[in-house]
Amino acid sequence: MRYQLRKLVLVFTVLALVSPVLANSVSLAGDEGVSNLRWRNGVVRISISSSVLRESSNIKRDSDVAGAIRRSIEAWSSVANIDLQQSISDKQSVSPSGPAGDGVSLITAAQTPENVLLFSKDPENAAATTRVFYNKRGIITEADIVLNPFIQFSTDGTLGTFDLESTLTHEIGHLLGLPHSPVFGSTMHANYGKNGVFGVQNLSSRTLSADDIAAIRALYGAGPDDDECCGSIEGRLSAGVKQGKTSEIWVEDSNGRVGASTQTTDGEFRFAGLNLGKYRVYAQEIGHARAFVPAREIGDAVVERGGTASISGRPAYAGRDFDLTFVGLNGQLSEMAVSLAPGRTYTIYLGGRNLDPRKLSVSFTTPFLSVVPGTIRSLDYGDDVSVISLEVRISRRASAGDYTIYAETEKGGRRALIGGLMIGNQPNS
Numbered sequence: 001m002r003y004q005l006r007k008l009v010l011v012f013t014v015l016a017l018v019s020p021v022l023a024n025s026v027s028l029a030g031d032e033g034v035s036n037l038r039w040r041n042g043v044v045r046i047s048i049s050s051s052v053l054r055e056s057s058n059i060k061r062d063s064d065v066a067g068a069i070r071r072s073i074e075a076w077s078s079v080a081n082i083d084l085q086q087s088i089s090d091k092q093s094v095s096p097s098g099p100a101g102d103g104v105s106l107i108t109a110a111q112t113p114e115n116v117l118l119f120s121k122d123p124e125n126a127a128a129t130t131r132v133f134y135n136k137r138g139i140i141t142e143a144d145i146v147l148n149p150f151i152q153f154s155t156d157g158t159l160g161t162f163d164l165e166s167t168l169t170h171e172i173g174h175l176l177g178l179p180h181s182p183v184f185g186s187t188m189h190a191n192y193g194k195n196g197v198f199g200v201q202n203l204s205s206r207t208l209s210a211d212d213i214a215a216i217r218a219l220y221g222a223g224p225d226d227d228e229c230c231g232s233i234e235g236r237l238s239a240g241v242k243q244g245k246t247s248e249i250w251v252e253d254s255n256g257r258v259g260a261s262t263q264t265t266d267g268e269f270r271f272a273g274l275n276l277g278k279y280r281v282y283a284q285e286i287g288h289a290r291a292f293v294p295a296r297e298i299g300d301a302v303v304e305r306g307g308t309a310s311i312s313g314r315p316a317y318a319g320r321d322f323d324l325t326f327v328g329l330n331g332q333l334s335e336m337a338v339s340l341a342p343g344r345t346y347t348i349y350l351g352g353r354n355l356d357p358r359k360l361s362v363s364f365t366t367p368f369l370s371v372v373p374g375t376i377r378s379l380d381y382g383d384d385v386s387v388i389s390l391e392v393r394i395s396r397r398a399s400a401g402d403y404t405i406y407a408e409t410e411k412g413g414r415r416a417l418i419g420g421l422m423i424g425n426q427p428n429s
Protein backbone atom coordinates (compact mmCIF):
# COMPACT_ATOMS: atom_id res chain seq x y z
CA MET A 1 0.00 0.00 0.00
CA ARG A 2 1.17 3.44 -0.77
CA TYR A 3 -0.49 6.54 0.53
CA GLN A 4 -0.08 10.28 0.86
CA LEU A 5 1.52 10.76 -2.50
CA ARG A 6 0.31 14.31 -2.66
CA LYS A 7 0.90 16.11 -5.86
CA LEU A 8 3.23 19.00 -5.95
CA VAL A 9 1.69 21.85 -4.05
CA LEU A 10 0.81 24.81 -6.17
CA VAL A 11 2.64 27.92 -5.24
CA PHE A 12 1.08 31.08 -6.52
CA THR A 13 3.38 33.99 -6.62
CA VAL A 14 3.94 37.33 -8.17
CA LEU A 15 7.50 36.17 -8.85
CA ALA A 16 8.21 33.22 -11.06
CA LEU A 17 9.19 30.40 -8.73
CA VAL A 18 9.66 26.82 -9.82
CA SER A 19 8.37 24.01 -7.59
CA PRO A 20 9.76 25.21 -4.28
CA VAL A 21 7.58 22.91 -2.16
CA LEU A 22 7.67 19.13 -2.23
CA ALA A 23 5.43 16.58 -0.70
CA ASN A 24 7.13 13.39 0.39
CA SER A 25 5.90 9.87 0.57
CA VAL A 26 5.83 6.86 2.79
CA SER A 27 5.38 3.44 1.28
CA LEU A 28 3.94 0.79 3.57
CA ALA A 29 4.68 -2.89 2.95
CA GLY A 30 2.19 -4.94 4.99
CA ASP A 31 -1.52 -5.59 5.41
CA GLU A 32 -3.74 -2.62 4.73
CA GLY A 33 -5.86 -1.50 7.63
CA VAL A 34 -3.24 -2.18 10.30
CA SER A 35 -2.75 1.09 12.13
CA ASN A 36 -0.60 2.42 14.96
CA LEU A 37 2.58 0.93 13.56
CA ARG A 38 5.42 0.78 16.07
CA TRP A 39 8.67 -0.94 16.88
CA ARG A 40 8.58 -3.57 19.62
CA ASN A 41 10.17 -2.17 22.82
CA GLY A 42 11.15 1.03 21.04
CA VAL A 43 14.63 -0.28 20.18
CA VAL A 44 15.64 0.56 16.59
CA ARG A 45 18.94 -0.11 14.86
CA ILE A 46 19.57 2.25 11.94
CA SER A 47 22.30 1.57 9.37
CA ILE A 48 23.73 4.66 7.70
CA SER A 49 24.79 3.81 4.16
CA SER A 50 28.28 4.97 3.24
CA SER A 51 26.58 6.64 0.26
CA VAL A 52 25.17 9.32 2.59
CA LEU A 53 28.51 10.11 4.21
CA ARG A 54 30.77 10.22 1.15
CA GLU A 55 30.79 13.17 -1.20
CA SER A 56 27.86 12.94 -3.53
CA SER A 57 26.40 15.00 -6.29
CA ASN A 58 23.16 15.88 -4.49
CA ILE A 59 24.46 16.91 -1.06
CA LYS A 60 26.31 20.23 -1.02
CA ARG A 61 30.08 19.91 -0.45
CA ASP A 62 31.31 20.32 3.14
CA SER A 63 27.81 19.82 4.58
CA ASP A 64 27.65 18.58 8.17
CA VAL A 65 26.00 15.29 7.17
CA ALA A 66 27.00 13.29 10.27
CA GLY A 67 25.74 16.11 12.52
CA ALA A 68 22.45 16.32 10.62
CA ILE A 69 21.90 12.56 11.05
CA ARG A 70 22.79 12.64 14.75
CA ARG A 71 20.54 15.62 15.53
CA SER A 72 17.59 14.26 13.55
CA ILE A 73 17.77 11.02 15.58
CA GLU A 74 18.18 12.90 18.88
CA ALA A 75 15.15 15.10 18.13
CA TRP A 76 12.94 12.00 18.57
CA SER A 77 14.91 9.99 21.13
CA SER A 78 15.07 12.98 23.51
CA VAL A 79 11.25 13.20 23.84
CA ALA A 80 10.06 9.59 23.90
CA ASN A 81 10.97 6.23 25.33
CA ILE A 82 12.91 5.03 22.29
CA ASP A 83 16.45 3.86 21.77
CA LEU A 84 17.81 4.65 18.29
CA GLN A 85 21.19 3.06 17.65
CA GLN A 86 23.17 3.94 14.53
CA SER A 87 26.01 2.23 12.69
CA ILE A 88 27.70 2.64 9.31
CA SER A 89 26.95 0.15 6.52
CA ASP A 90 28.30 -0.59 3.04
CA LYS A 91 24.78 -1.45 1.91
CA GLN A 92 23.51 0.93 -0.78
CA SER A 93 19.99 -0.16 -1.79
CA VAL A 94 16.68 -0.31 0.04
CA SER A 95 14.78 -3.58 0.28
CA PRO A 96 12.39 -3.97 -2.66
CA SER A 97 8.66 -3.79 -2.02
CA GLY A 98 7.28 -7.12 -0.78
CA PRO A 99 6.03 -8.86 2.36
CA ALA A 100 9.39 -8.61 4.14
CA GLY A 101 12.70 -6.85 3.68
CA ASP A 102 16.23 -7.92 4.61
CA GLY A 103 15.89 -6.79 8.24
CA VAL A 104 18.35 -3.90 7.83
CA SER A 105 16.88 -0.41 8.31
CA LEU A 106 18.93 1.72 5.95
CA ILE A 107 19.30 5.44 5.30
CA THR A 108 20.72 5.78 1.82
CA ALA A 109 21.40 8.35 -0.90
CA ALA A 110 22.94 5.95 -3.45
CA GLN A 111 21.79 6.20 -7.05
CA THR A 112 21.20 2.45 -7.44
CA PRO A 113 18.37 1.16 -9.67
CA GLU A 114 16.28 0.05 -6.65
CA ASN A 115 16.56 3.45 -4.98
CA VAL A 116 16.00 5.50 -8.13
CA LEU A 117 12.89 3.41 -8.89
CA LEU A 118 11.17 5.00 -5.87
CA PHE A 119 11.27 8.38 -7.59
CA SER A 120 10.92 7.30 -11.22
CA LYS A 121 7.24 8.18 -11.63
CA ASP A 122 7.67 11.79 -10.66
CA PRO A 123 11.32 12.59 -9.93
CA GLU A 124 10.58 15.97 -8.42
CA ASN A 125 7.56 15.09 -6.30
CA ALA A 126 9.24 13.85 -3.13
CA ALA A 127 12.32 14.96 -1.20
CA ALA A 128 12.66 11.50 0.28
CA THR A 129 10.74 8.27 0.67
CA THR A 130 10.50 5.90 3.62
CA ARG A 131 9.42 2.28 3.09
CA VAL A 132 8.07 0.62 6.23
CA PHE A 133 7.73 -3.17 6.66
CA TYR A 134 5.45 -4.45 9.42
CA ASN A 135 3.64 -7.59 10.54
CA LYS A 136 -0.06 -8.31 11.18
CA ARG A 137 0.12 -6.96 14.70
CA GLY A 138 1.47 -3.62 13.46
CA ILE A 139 5.01 -4.26 14.71
CA ILE A 140 7.56 -2.62 12.39
CA THR A 141 10.28 -5.03 11.30
CA GLU A 142 12.26 -2.71 9.00
CA ALA A 143 12.10 0.81 7.63
CA ASP A 144 14.33 2.20 4.87
CA ILE A 145 14.83 5.87 3.99
CA VAL A 146 16.00 7.04 0.55
CA LEU A 147 16.97 10.64 -0.10
CA ASN A 148 15.78 11.68 -3.57
CA PRO A 149 18.91 11.52 -5.77
CA PHE A 150 17.40 14.08 -8.15
CA ILE A 151 17.23 17.02 -5.73
CA GLN A 152 19.82 19.06 -3.85
CA PHE A 153 20.33 18.98 -0.07
CA SER A 154 22.42 21.13 2.26
CA THR A 155 22.89 21.76 5.97
CA ASP A 156 23.63 25.51 5.87
CA GLY A 157 20.34 26.95 4.62
CA THR A 158 21.59 27.54 1.06
CA LEU A 159 18.68 28.99 -0.91
CA GLY A 160 17.26 26.62 -3.52
CA THR A 161 18.28 23.45 -1.64
CA PHE A 162 16.39 21.26 0.84
CA ASP A 163 17.55 21.16 4.43
CA LEU A 164 19.01 17.69 5.05
CA GLU A 165 18.35 17.70 8.79
CA SER A 166 14.69 18.75 8.36
CA THR A 167 14.18 16.05 5.72
CA LEU A 168 15.76 13.34 7.88
CA THR A 169 13.83 14.39 10.99
CA HIS A 170 10.58 14.03 9.02
CA GLU A 171 11.56 10.65 7.50
CA ILE A 172 12.75 9.25 10.85
CA GLY A 173 9.25 10.11 12.14
CA HIS A 174 7.90 7.74 9.43
CA LEU A 175 10.59 5.15 10.27
CA LEU A 176 9.25 5.20 13.85
CA GLY A 177 5.67 4.65 12.64
CA LEU A 178 4.20 8.14 12.43
CA PRO A 179 1.79 9.13 9.62
CA HIS A 180 1.47 12.66 8.26
CA SER A 181 -0.04 15.34 10.49
CA PRO A 182 -2.70 17.90 9.48
CA VAL A 183 -0.84 20.57 11.50
CA PHE A 184 0.90 22.91 9.01
CA GLY A 185 3.70 23.79 11.44
CA SER A 186 4.55 20.22 12.49
CA THR A 187 7.60 18.29 11.32
CA MET A 188 5.25 15.49 10.19
CA HIS A 189 3.19 17.72 7.88
CA ALA A 190 3.14 16.21 4.37
CA ASN A 191 4.69 19.26 2.69
CA TYR A 192 7.90 21.04 3.32
CA GLY A 193 9.59 23.77 1.41
CA LYS A 194 13.11 24.21 0.19
CA ASN A 195 15.18 27.09 1.49
CA GLY A 196 13.85 30.14 -0.33
CA VAL A 197 10.09 29.56 -0.09
CA PHE A 198 8.60 32.84 1.21
CA GLY A 199 12.05 34.31 0.50
CA VAL A 200 13.65 32.83 3.63
CA GLN A 201 15.61 29.82 4.90
CA ASN A 202 13.46 26.90 5.96
CA LEU A 203 15.01 24.96 8.83
CA SER A 204 11.90 24.75 11.01
CA SER A 205 11.18 21.03 10.56
CA ARG A 206 14.42 20.31 12.44
CA THR A 207 12.53 21.18 15.63
CA LEU A 208 9.61 19.00 16.70
CA SER A 209 6.34 20.75 17.44
CA ALA A 210 4.07 19.86 20.38
CA ASP A 211 1.96 17.88 17.90
CA ASP A 212 4.95 15.73 16.84
CA ILE A 213 5.96 15.16 20.46
CA ALA A 214 2.46 14.06 21.52
CA ALA A 215 2.28 11.69 18.54
CA ILE A 216 5.58 9.93 19.28
CA ARG A 217 4.81 9.72 23.02
CA ALA A 218 1.43 8.18 22.19
CA LEU A 219 3.28 5.32 20.46
CA TYR A 220 6.22 4.80 22.83
CA GLY A 221 5.58 6.72 26.06
CA ALA A 222 7.46 9.77 27.36
CA GLY A 223 11.19 10.01 28.01
CA PRO A 224 12.37 8.97 31.49
CA ASP A 225 12.62 12.42 33.16
CA ASP A 226 9.52 13.96 31.66
CA ASP A 227 7.43 15.35 34.55
CA GLU A 228 4.89 17.17 32.36
CA CYS A 229 3.61 13.99 30.80
CA CYS A 230 1.21 12.38 30.07
CA GLY A 231 -2.53 12.06 29.87
CA SER A 232 -5.13 11.36 27.18
CA ILE A 233 -8.33 12.73 25.69
CA GLU A 234 -10.77 10.48 23.86
CA GLY A 235 -14.17 11.03 22.39
CA ARG A 236 -16.44 10.85 19.44
CA LEU A 237 -18.29 13.10 17.07
CA SER A 238 -21.82 11.94 17.74
CA ALA A 239 -24.74 11.48 15.34
CA GLY A 240 -24.60 13.00 11.92
CA VAL A 241 -21.06 11.97 10.96
CA LYS A 242 -21.54 11.10 7.32
CA GLN A 243 -20.23 7.89 5.87
CA GLY A 244 -16.86 8.31 4.24
CA LYS A 245 -16.30 11.85 5.49
CA THR A 246 -13.00 12.59 7.16
CA SER A 247 -12.66 15.08 9.98
CA GLU A 248 -9.53 16.63 11.40
CA ILE A 249 -9.54 16.85 15.20
CA TRP A 250 -7.03 18.92 17.14
CA VAL A 251 -6.48 20.25 20.64
CA GLU A 252 -5.22 23.67 21.73
CA ASP A 253 -3.84 24.53 25.17
CA SER A 254 -4.97 27.51 27.25
CA ASN A 255 -2.66 29.80 25.22
CA GLY A 256 -4.14 28.61 21.92
CA ARG A 257 -1.11 26.51 20.97
CA VAL A 258 -1.85 23.34 19.00
CA GLY A 259 -1.02 20.38 21.26
CA ALA A 260 -1.96 17.36 19.15
CA SER A 261 -3.98 16.36 16.09
CA THR A 262 -5.55 13.38 14.40
CA GLN A 263 -8.02 12.41 11.67
CA THR A 264 -11.14 10.29 11.97
CA THR A 265 -13.57 8.75 9.49
CA ASP A 266 -15.82 6.87 11.96
CA GLY A 267 -16.07 9.77 14.42
CA GLU A 268 -13.93 8.13 17.13
CA PHE A 269 -10.72 9.86 18.20
CA ARG A 270 -8.07 9.55 20.87
CA PHE A 271 -5.10 11.73 21.84
CA ALA A 272 -2.40 10.29 24.11
CA GLY A 273 0.99 11.64 25.12
CA LEU A 274 -0.43 15.07 26.03
CA ASN A 275 1.23 17.38 28.52
CA LEU A 276 -0.86 17.88 31.65
CA GLY A 277 -3.23 20.86 31.60
CA LYS A 278 -6.41 22.30 30.11
CA TYR A 279 -7.28 21.82 26.45
CA ARG A 280 -10.01 22.83 24.04
CA VAL A 281 -10.85 20.30 21.32
CA TYR A 282 -11.73 21.38 17.75
CA ALA A 283 -12.91 19.56 14.64
CA GLN A 284 -13.53 20.30 10.97
CA GLU A 285 -14.62 18.19 8.06
CA ILE A 286 -12.25 18.02 5.11
CA GLY A 287 -13.13 17.50 1.47
CA HIS A 288 -15.24 19.49 -0.93
CA ALA A 289 -18.87 18.67 -0.05
CA ARG A 290 -21.27 21.60 -0.47
CA ALA A 291 -22.95 21.08 2.89
CA PHE A 292 -20.18 20.41 5.33
CA VAL A 293 -19.28 20.57 9.01
CA PRO A 294 -17.30 23.76 9.59
CA ALA A 295 -14.45 24.20 12.05
CA ARG A 296 -15.82 24.32 15.58
CA GLU A 297 -15.09 23.67 19.25
CA ILE A 298 -16.39 20.36 20.45
CA GLY A 299 -15.47 20.57 24.12
CA ASP A 300 -13.00 21.30 26.90
CA ALA A 301 -10.92 18.75 28.78
CA VAL A 302 -8.50 18.71 31.70
CA VAL A 303 -5.66 16.24 31.24
CA GLU A 304 -4.28 14.67 34.41
CA ARG A 305 -1.35 12.34 34.76
CA GLY A 306 -2.32 8.85 33.60
CA GLY A 307 -5.94 9.95 33.14
CA THR A 308 -8.24 9.96 30.15
CA ALA A 309 -10.70 12.82 29.68
CA SER A 310 -13.83 12.07 27.66
CA ILE A 311 -15.76 14.41 25.40
CA SER A 312 -18.25 14.24 22.57
CA GLY A 313 -19.42 16.73 19.98
CA ARG A 314 -22.44 17.02 17.74
CA PRO A 315 -21.78 18.35 14.26
CA ALA A 316 -23.85 21.17 12.75
CA TYR A 317 -23.86 21.64 9.00
CA ALA A 318 -23.27 24.83 7.07
CA GLY A 319 -23.19 25.78 3.41
CA ARG A 320 -19.75 26.05 1.88
CA ASP A 321 -19.33 29.67 0.81
CA PHE A 322 -15.51 29.79 0.76
CA ASP A 323 -12.40 27.62 1.04
CA LEU A 324 -9.21 28.40 2.92
CA THR A 325 -6.23 26.41 1.65
CA PHE A 326 -3.01 28.45 1.53
CA VAL A 327 -1.02 30.73 3.81
CA GLY A 328 2.01 32.78 2.92
CA LEU A 329 4.41 35.64 3.33
CA ASN A 330 6.24 38.05 1.04
CA GLY A 331 3.68 37.69 -1.75
CA GLN A 332 3.91 33.90 -1.91
CA LEU A 333 1.35 31.29 -0.88
CA SER A 334 1.87 27.67 0.02
CA GLU A 335 0.54 24.73 2.02
CA MET A 336 3.10 25.05 4.78
CA ALA A 337 3.35 27.14 7.94
CA VAL A 338 4.80 30.64 8.11
CA SER A 339 7.41 31.27 10.85
CA LEU A 340 7.06 34.51 12.82
CA ALA A 341 8.95 36.26 15.61
CA PRO A 342 7.40 37.78 18.77
CA GLY A 343 7.02 41.55 19.01
CA ARG A 344 6.56 42.18 15.29
CA THR A 345 3.79 42.84 12.75
CA TYR A 346 3.63 40.91 9.48
CA THR A 347 1.62 41.03 6.27
CA ILE A 348 0.16 37.52 5.97
CA TYR A 349 -1.40 36.16 2.76
CA LEU A 350 -4.29 33.71 2.69
CA GLY A 351 -5.46 31.84 -0.41
CA GLY A 352 -8.44 29.72 -1.33
CA ARG A 353 -11.79 30.26 -2.99
CA ASN A 354 -14.28 33.14 -2.58
CA LEU A 355 -12.23 35.02 0.00
CA ASP A 356 -14.16 38.28 0.14
CA PRO A 357 -12.72 40.89 2.54
CA ARG A 358 -16.21 42.42 2.98
CA LYS A 359 -17.76 39.17 4.23
CA LEU A 360 -14.84 37.37 5.81
CA SER A 361 -13.38 37.78 9.27
CA VAL A 362 -10.06 36.29 10.33
CA SER A 363 -9.35 35.46 13.97
CA PHE A 364 -7.16 33.54 16.38
CA THR A 365 -7.82 31.58 19.57
CA THR A 366 -4.65 32.88 21.22
CA PRO A 367 -4.13 36.20 23.06
CA PHE A 368 -0.70 36.43 21.36
CA LEU A 369 -1.97 37.12 17.81
CA SER A 370 -4.31 39.83 16.55
CA VAL A 371 -5.46 41.10 13.18
CA VAL A 372 -4.83 44.84 12.80
CA PRO A 373 -8.34 46.28 12.13
CA GLY A 374 -9.07 47.52 8.63
CA THR A 375 -6.07 45.78 7.00
CA ILE A 376 -7.80 42.92 5.12
CA ARG A 377 -7.35 43.46 1.38
CA SER A 378 -8.24 41.54 -1.73
CA LEU A 379 -5.39 40.77 -4.17
CA ASP A 380 -5.47 39.66 -7.78
CA TYR A 381 -3.57 36.41 -8.34
CA GLY A 382 -5.55 35.33 -11.37
CA ASP A 383 -8.72 33.30 -11.74
CA ASP A 384 -7.56 30.07 -10.10
CA VAL A 385 -7.19 31.32 -6.58
CA SER A 386 -8.72 33.99 -4.39
CA VAL A 387 -6.18 35.82 -2.23
CA ILE A 388 -6.36 38.28 0.64
CA SER A 389 -3.68 39.91 2.78
CA LEU A 390 -3.89 41.21 6.32
CA GLU A 391 -1.62 42.62 9.00
CA VAL A 392 -1.06 40.32 11.98
CA ARG A 393 0.49 41.62 15.19
CA ILE A 394 2.52 39.19 17.34
CA SER A 395 2.69 39.95 21.04
CA ARG A 396 6.12 40.34 22.63
CA ARG A 397 5.02 37.74 25.21
CA ALA A 398 4.06 35.15 22.58
CA SER A 399 5.38 31.71 23.42
CA ALA A 400 6.83 29.27 20.89
CA GLY A 401 4.30 27.01 19.22
CA ASP A 402 1.90 26.44 16.33
CA TYR A 403 -1.19 28.66 16.13
CA THR A 404 -4.31 28.10 14.04
CA ILE A 405 -5.76 30.66 11.61
CA TYR A 406 -9.59 30.81 11.59
CA ALA A 407 -11.66 32.47 8.87
CA GLU A 408 -15.45 32.74 8.91
CA THR A 409 -18.45 34.35 7.31
CA GLU A 410 -21.77 35.36 8.83
CA LYS A 411 -23.44 32.38 7.16
CA GLY A 412 -21.55 30.13 9.53
CA GLY A 413 -18.90 28.74 7.25
CA ARG A 414 -15.70 28.56 9.33
CA ARG A 415 -12.40 27.09 8.18
CA ALA A 416 -9.17 26.54 10.06
CA LEU A 417 -5.58 26.29 8.85
CA ILE A 418 -4.37 24.18 11.77
CA GLY A 419 -1.05 25.48 13.08
CA GLY A 420 -0.68 27.75 10.03
CA LEU A 421 1.42 30.29 11.95
CA MET A 422 4.49 29.14 13.83
CA ILE A 423 6.09 31.35 16.48
CA GLY A 424 9.57 31.29 17.93
CA ASN A 425 10.93 28.49 15.81
CA GLN A 426 13.51 29.75 13.31
CA PRO A 427 11.58 33.01 12.78
CA ASN A 428 11.76 34.66 9.40
CA SER A 429 13.59 37.91 9.33
Ligand SMILES: [Zn+2]
Residues within 6 Å of the ligand: 024, 025, 026, 170, 174, 180, 189, 190
Ligand atom coordinates in the same frame (compact mmCIF):
# COMPACT_ATOMS: atom_id res chain seq x y z
ZN1 LIG B 1 6.19 12.16 4.86
